[in-house]
Amino acid sequence: MKGTILLVEDEPGLAQSLNKEFQFEGYQVILAGDGEQAVDEFEKFQAEIxxxxxxxxLPKLDGLGVLRRIRRIxxxxxxxLTARDYAGDKVSGLKSGADDYVTKPFDIEELLARMEAVLRRARPSGGQEEYSLKGLTLNLKSREVIREGQIIQxxxxxxxxxxxxxRRAGQVLTRDELLDAVWGxxxxxxxxxxxxxxxxxxxxIDRNFSEKLLHTVRGVGYMLK
Structure with missing residues (x-):
């Protein structure tokens, strides 16, 4: 089994179609038809999802509300997954904690590819498990980020x-390098x-601290130092 998906979709036809597709691809699926049910199902099956x-x-609680509830824990x-394709909506979704954004109507093969990419990048990689830089610590195994004793979500x-x-502290990373490494x-x-x-x-990681670590290198990219 590839993993367990919580599918939150209030259109029964689309939900059942995606459910069948995902099961065929080797996923286990938990369905929720409104926002409140989504939160309940996530809290119940969090360890498996x-x-x-x-x-x-969504009825009862919209997707952003559900996302914010999930991100608390x-x-x-x-x-x-949404028909809202305005740039401002996408930014709102990203700021609230979404990892990716697929606009309806979508191609199922593209959605599956994005799912696999997100899941692949969520798995801990081998090698060094913890990195530290000037009071900022990142642990790949526990997925904790701490700066000067404060946990950063x-x-x-x-x-x-x-x-x-x-991993590449002190190096200037271009946008293309970051896209390849993080998005594929x-x-x-x-x-x-x-x-x-x-x-x-x-x-x-920087706003509430006197020393800034993440810097823009104009015309090139970004660097953590």
């Missing part, structure tokens, strides 16, 4: 981005995705 596919427009990967994508910066070589989204996530990451 590998990935959340979350519709934006877990950094499980979350992909938002990151989304899955933010954690992966910080991991890359920590087959990523076909907007190049400014890196800028959005760097800004979100900087707010969490």
């Amino acid at each position: 590998s990935l959340v596919l979350l519709d934006w427009m 877990s950094q499980v990967p979350v992909i938002m 990151l989304t899955q994508r933010e954690f992966l981005l910080l991991s890359e910066f920590m 070589a087959d990523f076909d989204g907007q190049p400014n995705t890196v800028d959005v996530y760097v800004r979100l990451l900087r707010q969490k």
Whole structure:
């Protein structure tokens, strides 16, 4: 089995179609038809759930509300499935903790590929398990990030981005290098995705501290030092 998916979708036809497709691909699926049920199911099966596919427009509690509830207790990967394709909506989803964003209607093969990519990057890699830099510590095994004694909550994508910066501290990393390392070589989204996530990451690891660690190298990329 590839993993357990919490599929949150209020359109019964689409939910059942995706359920059959995911089961055929080797996933176990937990279904939820509204936001409140999604939160209940996640709290009940949190230890088993590998990935959340979350519709934006839901009865009782919308997708952003569900996402925020999940992020209070877990950094499980979350992909938002929605017909809302405005740039501002995407930014809101990312800021609330989404790891990826797929706009309806979508191709099932693309969705499966994005799911596999997110799950692959969520698995701990081999080698060194902990990195430290000037009071900032990142543990790959426990997935904890701490700066000067304060626990910092990151989304899955933010954690992966910080991991890359920590592994290559002191090096200037271009946007293309970061896209390949964190999103994958087959990523076909907007190049400014890196800028959005760097800004979100900087707010969490630097904003409340006097010494800034994440720097912009104009015309090149970014560096953690």
